[in-house]
Amino acid sequence: MDWRAESPELWAFLGSLRCGEVLSGTVTAIESFGVFVAFDDGPPHPLYPGVGFITIPELSWRRFEVASDVVQVGQRVSGEFLQFDTWNAEARLSLRAMQPDPFHAFAECTTVGTELHGHVTQLVPFGVFVQVADGIEGLIHRRDLMSPTDEFVQIGDDAAVVVTGVDRERRQLFLSRQTTGQL
Template identity: 35%
Template sequence: MAETADRGRRTILETLEPGQVCKGVVSSIEKFGVLVDIGGLDGLVNVTELAWTHFEAASDIVEVGQQVTILVLGVDIEREQASFSLKALHPDPLEEFARVQFGRVIPGRVENVFFSVGVFVEVHENFKGLVPMHELAERNADQPENVLLYGDEVMVEVTGINLYRRRILLSLRS
C-alpha cells in the first residue's frame, strides 16, 4: 500500500511543471506555510506566497479543508517536493497602486514615527510609505514627533515605488 502511494506521488510530481495551475485542498496550516494536497501529494505554499496583503497568520488566509487554486513554482522529483503559490494567480496590488498613484498627492494617516528614519504613513489599506527624516528636517524639526504624531492626517506625494523591495517613498506636502 505504501509503495503504491509512493508511486502515485512520484507520478504526480512527474506531471507537474513550473507555471502550471492546479486545484488542491489545504491539508495543514503551519507557521512556515500551508500544505496543499493535489491528489495524494502534499506541496508547500510558503507563507510568503499566500497573499499580497499583510496578514498575521496563514489561518487568516485559508483554512484546512478549503479548496484552492495554486500555481506550481517548483518541482523536485528527487526530494519528492513541490512548491506552490496562491498569490501569484492574483494581480499585485502594489503594481496597480504604482500605476494610479505615482507622482500624485494623496491623503494618508501617520502610523509610526521613528526618530532616526522618519515617519511611516498609511496611504492605502495595504500599504505604508516612508516620509524620510530629511523631509521632516526641512520643516525645522529635530525630531519627527515634533512635526507629526500617530494618527495625524497628512497629504503626501508618492515620489518613489520600488516594486521589487516593496517600498513606497513619500514626500510631505502642506
C-alpha cells in the same frame, strides 16, 4: 530521504507538473513557515499533511500578520505551481500569482509629487509605513520625520504624504510628509 525510492508514485506525480499549472486542494495545516495543501488529484504525502506547500510570501500581495489571516484549515484553494521541491517532495504553490498585483496598477497612475492621504500601519527603526490605498503601503524614512515640531507618531494616525519615489521592480513606494500638513 530518497523520495524516488520511498514514494515513486509521488515523485512521478510531482515530476509531471508544469510551471504555471493551476492546482486545487484543501488547506490541511497552517504553520509559521507556510501552509500545506492536500490536492484533489494525486497521491498523499507520506510524511507531511499535504503534497502542496505555500510559503508565507506566496499567500497574498497584501501584508498580513499570520497565515490564518489569509487562509483557514479546511478551506479550498487554487494556486499556481511554481516548482517541484525535490528535497521535501512537495509542489510549491502561489496563491498571490492567481491575483493581479495591486502595486503595479497603483504605480501606473502614481507619480513623484502626488499628494496622498492614509494612515500609519507600522513603526520601524528606520521610519514609518503608511497605507495609502488598499494593499498599498509606503515608507516615510526616519530622516523625513525628524523635526522639532513633530509629535510622537502612532499606529493608526492619519497621514498626509507626498510620493517621492516609486520602484516598480521592488514594489516599493517612498513617501515624505506633506509640508503643508502634519503626519
